[in-house]
Amino acid sequence: MHNIAISARDLRKDFNRMPVFSGVSFDLGRGETLAVSGRNGSGKSTLLKIVASLLSPTSGTVSMIADGSPVPGRFMFRHIGMVAPYLQVYEEFTALENLSIIDRIRGGSHTAADYERLLSMVSLGKRKHDHVRTFSSGMKQRLKYALAWMERPALLLLDEPRTNLDAEGIAMMLTLFEDQRREGMVIIATNEQEDVDICASRISLGYDGAAKGGGS
Amino acid sequence: MHNIAISARDLRKDFNRMPVFSGVSFDLGRGETLAVSGRNGSGKSTLLKIVASLLSPTSGTVSMIADGSPVPGRFMFRHIGMVAPYLQVYEEFTALENLSIIDRIRGGSHTAADYERLLSMVSLGKRKHDHVRTFSSGMKQRLKYALAWMERPALLLLDEPRTNLDAEGIAMMLTLFEDQRREGMVIIATNEQEDVDICASRISLGYDGAAKGGGS
Amino acid sequence: MSGRGFIGITAAVFRKDTSSELRTRYALNALFLFTVTTLSIILFSFQSATVPTQVHAGLLWVLIFFAAMSGLSRAFITEEDRGTILLLKLSTISTPVFYGKLLFNVLLLLALTTVLTVLYALVVPGFAVEGLWTLCTALFLGTVGLASASTIIGALIAKANARGTLYPVLSFPIVLPLLLTVIRATTTAMENPSWGAASGEYRVLLSYIVVINAASYLVFDFIWKD
Amino acid sequence: MSGRGFIGITAAVFRKDTSSELRTRYALNALFLFTVTTLSIILFSFQSATVPTQVHAGLLWVLIFFAAMSGLSRAFITEEDRGTILLLKLSTISTPVFYGKLLFNVLLLLALTTVLTVLYALVVPGFAVEGLWTLCTALFLGTVGLASASTIIGALIAKANARGTLYPVLSFPIVLPLLLTVIRATTTAMENPSWGAASGEYRVLLSYIVVINAASYLVFDFIWKD
């Protein structure tokens, strides 16, 4: 994993000319974690999407430095793993197929053994040959974790990480979080205090669209 | 609201010959609440779908008694409101339109004022004319509550009721739960202890597919 | 369910689908453009060439069939794909949903057929109609039949997506007898002024409509619950 | 992104779409339905009638166009509707996705064209081909061009509503020049045995393919992000 830092400068996003948030800035380096909090509709997911360059901000910039050299926006995804409710996996394929398909599309080169390991990590080992269509909500969420974790990304974006997970799933999520913070960065968008507490720094959105609090 | 009781007898569900659960029975009457717990993939949602007669059980029966006379299966939906992750609203319509459309399809006869009241209850009042496509995850969840609550159903089925909701949203959910338990019934499928605690009785699924614990 | 309620709910489903299709005030232009487009394809590809009447009848119905195709699948597939079907299942029984969507498909296709035929008659040289009433009857019956078939096939396809069955493939041939009959009726309309001339076809079309709808009514209930 | 990687990723996207299609069979079903039905209509309504070669060429391409319209839109629409497009965006850049899907559409349409033409030649009387190679070249170039245009328009449509009707409306004016040219080439193929006879058309078709793909390459990135 590279030594990577990401920084957002004065981000602002409008939808139909209505500002959702503005003036959001933060810097994140290796081993740092950031919690994004705020009420429903305050712009947490929007912010995460912008950081993942799934959305382009109305103004402001997101920049990533890998080993001293800047990463162009369209290639940032290589260092980013994401888990989110609006991120869907392919229901007509099995868990295993989903992993191998996405791996190949990423240009990665993992072995079947790797996939197996990932799936058993999220305790889907027994169900690896079942179609995702037949998965329960929690099982789908686990699969998303496996997909995000596969490339060991430098930056992990978690939107509502506990959704659908049972106690054991949450434990899994927390260990994964710990592993990640050791060598990389994590940004969590959440409604729950527990998530905010485990992060070193926090931003809270909403309240007339301007961001309160600052990056680490 | 009618005086309604629902009872499940020895429910069993197999998916391609693999049992998910079996021997699930419970009786629920006015003012009673039931929590269905269990790990991911233990069959909570499946059970709720069966109770809502969205799925037919492999064996066993769900029966509903309204004012002394049994309700035929295909008409049970009239007394049931449901909120669940896999239940989607119409994204191409506005919040208000969703309410009126579903109301008319239910054969209901609510006024625009009712819709407004419902939406402000879930604090979507300001967004009532926005397309649901543009809603945040929590706002969609709130709209689902408004839809489920509109008919004041005798039985409220909540699958992972806290999903996507912020603190204020959860408070809304809890007051709604209290209102409902006063005159009707609630069944909650959940992964979270808090939800189990607020219910009078509980069933926990999973562990070799047989249901532990019993109905009230 | 009380008769009134039933009608009301069917209408509600119909209204929902309509406004979802006609989301914007321009949507009608889109439909109009659609017919213009499909028609121009014929015009451009045939240039000046003159073709015999029965070919015209055939072409007209190829167009109508295509129109049906591009409309039909969406009715149910979108509900399945987006998981809104559960919302419907929690709100009403199968029958009004089916008839609501059927009504939608029928009216949409009727509108398209009308515009299409009028334009066709206007711009295509050598599309002369002897029996106007024969044509209208044929078009009406044919469209209704086609829409009915399309609706149930659409429902089947929607399910097939979820399970990869062969149902749809099996169900395809059912539109053929309808189309062939209605084409014969249309051809008659272009050659023979008397309305009765195609009475045989009318009867076939009518019985087709009856049969297909009866069958759909039964089949759909199975598709609905599970 | 390294050349090898690029090819590999395009292939991966292509393989994904292919196996997904083989499971759900959505497009295949639609195409099957369409081909069978329309061909039977043509066959039926042409019975004895003798039509000029040009009409045959036109008709063949009308069918191919309609088939493309009912089969190729799916590539991007499903990704959008099911929210899997985000997964793709998090996994790679726009170009290989576009070319993966383009490849899928091209091959799908090529297969369809082949089947359609062979069947057409077999069942429709009076469809005699003089220059087989001219025909093959025309069909190939025409199909590739049509698929290219359909793909980029499909990507557009995926973001819009009222897709069913909008797709042909947007596509037709774009592909018209292609259609007219390829129809001419096909007509030539039916009348003139020499391969060179349609060289002018080949050149037009080729440049069309180049232009449309270059344009797609440039604009797809904008459809992709946002």
Place this chain on the structure above:
Amino acid sequence: MKVFQIILGLWLTAVIVCAYVFPIVPEITGWYQYPVIPGLEEKARILFFHVPLAWTSVVGFLVSVFFAVRYLRAKKLDDDIRSSSAAGLGLLFCALTTLTGAIWAKFSWGSFWNWDPRETSIFVLLLIYGAYFALRSSIQEDEKRATLAAVYAIIAGVTMPFLMFVMPRIIESLHPDPIINTKGKVSMNSTMLVVFLSSLAGFTGLFFWIYSLKVRLARLESGRSTEGA
């Protein structure tokens, strides 16, 4: 602005007067006379209105494409407003061309429509405009609408040349062989040319005038007016 309007008004009136008052004669004796153009005769006067209309509708499309590109470059919604306004006007002029053309066609070629290459190309242009607006109307979010419309305009833009290039090779033309054509062979006398060109200029001016009005209106409607033309 006011001045421009007045000048434009006078200009167009002058054009109309010249177009209709000047006689068409076998051989020219005065500066105010038009020569007979074989195949057109009296109908030659159509030139002064019909061709400029057609020309403007094409201009509208080009302007629209230009701003489409600019929008994708800078993502400024104002460019989208310009692009769509230009397209809207283009559509109007396009319809007018077809109308005037069709009417004239009835008299000189016997039928309203005969798939003459130019008729065809203008008709396809109509279809493109129609498709463009159908697409716009099916999207609610501003940014998305702007982007997709721009993309479509560009795709259509790159295929237009093919039409102009393909049509004539495929369909034989009823149109009088180009009066103003690449070979610089001009079958009009200077007077005619002057009037024709001034009419062309006049209509172009008219286009840009209405265009600027439309743009300002659209800006107001979109609840935000930026400075600039």
